[in-house]
Amino acid sequence: MNETQTPVFAAKGLVKRYGRVTAMNGADFELLPGEVLAVVGDNGAGKSTMIKALTGAVIPDAGQILLDGNPVSFHSPQDARDLGIETVYQQLAVSPAMDIAGNLFLGRELRRGGLLGALRMLDRGAMRREAREQLDALGIGTIQDMTQPVESLSGGQRQAVAVARAAMFGSKVVFMDEPTAALGVRETGHVIDLIKRIAGRGLPVVFISHDMPAVFEVADRIHVHRLGKRAGVVSPRDVTMSDVVAFLTGAQQLPAA
Known part of the structure; x- marks a missing residue:
């Protein structure tokens, strides 16, 4: 991963206030071409607000x-989707x-040709x-x-359907919000694949x-979010899971970029 690449998607100095609460306080973000970027942060760190801003929900x-x-x-999630930005939410929209x-x-149905289409x-x-074809291309053989x-599928299979939909229509980037939450070890492994x-x-x-084990298995880089902004970006090859937990809680300072 060449970090001198031009980001395919980025944000600079994002701010969002809700009354007296500042959810984003000059948040920065950079996603490089073809990478898996993990975003981690403690509850209340503002990462969800940043993700919502990047996907049109805020x-x-x-x-x-x-x-x-x-x-x-x-101005809406549809604006982001129109530009090739797809999101798989923790509460699956299936x-x-x-x-x-x-x-x-769903929402992009194919119509019949001619009069029947009309x-x-x-x-x-x-x-x-x-x-x-899409499920085969992603190796979803189950x-x-x-x-x-969909109601007859397991949790992991439902997640696979949501991920496949995002992969079908996302031309620029796919966001995945806690995709392994509530899944067992085997199903988590399938989502990571x-x-x-x-x-x-x-x-x-x-x-x-x-899910730190999942983060360290799949991420090329890890964006650490703290106190409403990006505290830093680290490589999972250079730090440990304990280090990252310490970074996001403030118990340990991130290494200089």
């Missing part, structure tokens, strides 16, 4: 967001009663074929039937997590 009071070096502004293919294309009829066959309702595969396809991933 409008910052000050600061600048840059995509491929160009200033951008988001429709339990809908089938797998329908969930992958009548808003869906091309379910095409969606199921593309869904199968899900075979695209007509299966998915993250590696997505990054291996050249799509950078931002991995927000409290």
Whole structure:
């Protein structure tokens, strides 16, 4: 990972206040092409607010967001999605009663051609074929039937559907908010493999997590967030898990950049 690369996605001096509470206090952020960047921080550190600002869910009071070096502004999550920025939330935004293919294309359904398309009829066959291709490309072999309702899947399989949807439509970056929360060891391993595969396809991933073993397994760099701003960025090759916990609590100073 060449840290002299131009960031594909960045933010400078983001500020967000809620009354007397400052959730972001000059927060900076940099994501390099093709990397997995872990974002860690204690509860109340402001990392969630920063992620929401970067994905269009929060409008910052000050600061600048840059995509491929160009200033951008988001007024909604749809603005971010329109620019190729996808998010997998901790509370999975899946429709339990809908089938797998329908969930992958939720809000982006394929229509039939001609008159049937004009009548808003869906091309379910095409969606199921593309869904199968996407899951195969990501190595998701535990899900075979695209007509299966999502409510019949395990927690890890539901997470895989949400991740696959983000990978299908994210052209610039995929954010994953605590994707291994509430998963067992085996299912966590599957999600980690998915993250590696997505990054291996050249799509950078931002991995927000409290799961330090997962962070150290998958991250190229670790963004440490503290007191509303970026305290520093470290390499998992240069520090230990205990070091990172000490950094985010303030018990230990980060090494100089």
